Amino acid sequence: MKIGIIGNPQVGKTTLFKLLTKIDGSGNMNQKANIGIAKVPDSRIDFLSGIFQPKKTTYATIELVDMAGTAQRPDGKKNELLEAIRDVDAIVQVVRAFESNMVPNSRNNIEPFDEVKEVQEELLLSDWSILENRLERIQKQKNKGANQNEGELEVLLKARDLLEQELPLRNLELTEQEEKLIRGYDFLTRKPIIVVVNLDEDQLRNDQYPQKAELEKWCSESNIPLTQICGQLEVEIAQLDEESQQLFMEELGIQETGIARLARILYRHLGLISFFTVGQDEVRAWTITDGSTAKKAAGKIHSDIERGFIRAEVVSYADFVEYQSMSKIKEKGLFRLEGKEYLVKDGDIISFRFNV
Ligand SMILES: Nc1nc2c(ncn2[C@@H]2O[C@H](COP(=O)(O)OP(=O)(O)OP(=O)(O)O)[C@@H](O)[C@H]2O)c(=O)[nH]1
Ligand SMILES: [Mg+2]
Structure with a gap:
């Protein structure tokens, strides 16, 4: 899954990219775009990892392409830039709401709604x-x-x-x-698109920024998810240890960072779900599109498993959380054997039987 981050110059695209990918150097920077991998936060994986204590924990990932700002460039150059996101699966557009005298604004005013329309x-x-x-x-x-x-x-x-x-x-x-x-x-x-408004701390606290009503109306009419981050603040939060992060967020009255929320919205909007594999070696999330069969899901792990598919042994995440042990789950009859046409559900814990 590949996502392109676009928007006007200096609105916070690279800040968002770095927050999502945790890349702080210039990474695989080239002239037109940064490319990086972002982990999709998932409390279910945290929980499973706590139970199985595996050697390795692997979250679902999204590949991100962070483009250079497009507005106000000569046309030829603009097209060349847009080519960098031709092959992405979805687009995230960042717009500026934050006030700052330090950061040059490509517009005369703070106009996130006009900015969205301009890039569209x-x-x-x-x-x-x-x-x-x-x-x-x-x-x-x-x-x-x-x-x-x-x-x-x-x-x-x-x-x-x-x-x-x-x-x-x-x-x-x-x-x-x-x-x-x-x-x-x-x-x-x-391509599916999501709009991200980059707020400053005051705007976050007051839940208010210029053109908010117009932007919300337009996005809802256009069926485009709208979410907000507070770029600079979230960079500061990311630098804290976990406990201080929690305190800071509580004080701000937010349950999760804008980054975690964005990852979740992306997933939902793109019709993606996760299934899990668990064990002492690894607890891992795998990404599939909603509506995938067990056989196709097996192919995510390895084409051999898809080809030699015999059956899937499935436990739902909710059942696992309730009993927390495979033997109890079997006792209760919640351990299911499913065939290749079974439609995998979000959160299924699966073990595939296959022969090659
Ligand atoms: N005050 C404030 N500054 C921010 C915020 N987000 C980003 N910035 C600053 O704005 C500047 C531009 O941020 P970038 O993330 O590089 O913006 P960009 O959209 O990638 O810029 P270009 O790639 O040059 O188009 C940097 O100096 C950031 O520190 C924010 O929420 N508040
Ligand atoms: Mg940038």
Whole structure:
């Protein structure tokens, strides 16, 4: 799962990236983007790890691409930058609400809502130019008598209708077959998107920032999750030991950091769930899309396990928490044997039987 972080210059993209990945140096920095792996916090893994005391604990992960700020760059450069997120599965857009005289603002005022719309426009434009190029090419072929792209042409024209109304291609309802015809273009406005507002401490405490109402309304109408972080503060919290972190957060009246919340929202919005494998060697979370079969889940671990799948031995997380021992769970008849078509549930603890 790969997520691209975008937004105007100096809004806190790299701060968010570093908080999520815990990379503090310049990591795998190149000119256009930072790339890193973020751990998805999961209290269930913490709990399982506490019980099994494994040699190794492995959380689910998300790959992040932190882009350079896009606004106000000459067009060519902007497109080049957007190419860095062409292949991501979802986009996180960071916008600035925090007040600061130290950090230059690419806008005259603090206008997070305008910022969201501006970047959305950039994405629309980028898709528009790809679409127009392709349409032109198909038209040329057609003029020469070639006719093999009719299906694609039809989908692209539908797409153009939407872009002309300044609507994202996410709104395009396509059959699986139609989807396949345009998948290769990796249209940016077709990707799921999440908006993150970067607040300062006062705004966090007062639960207020400029354009809040407009932004909330627009996001809810557009079906886009909106969440907030307090970048600078969370950098400070991250540097504390665990106990002080807890105290600090209690004092602020927050249960989890914006970062933990963001990871959770990303997961939910992308339709992802986790199943777990447990043992003395390792307690581990695996990411699958909701609706995956046991056989497919097995393939996440290793293709051999998928190919030689015999059955899955499954215990739900809730049952495990209640009895905390596999023998008690068996006694209660909560230890299930499932076949390859079983649809894995979020939190299932699974052991696969297979032969190769
Ligand atoms: N006051 C304040 N400053 C912040 C906050 N978040 C980030 N900054 C500061 O703003 C500056 C820019 O932050 P970055 O995270 O580098 O922003 P960016 O969006 O990656 O910037 P570019 O990559 O240059 O577009 C840094 O000096 C941060 O310390 C915040 O919540 N409050
Ligand atoms: Mg940056």
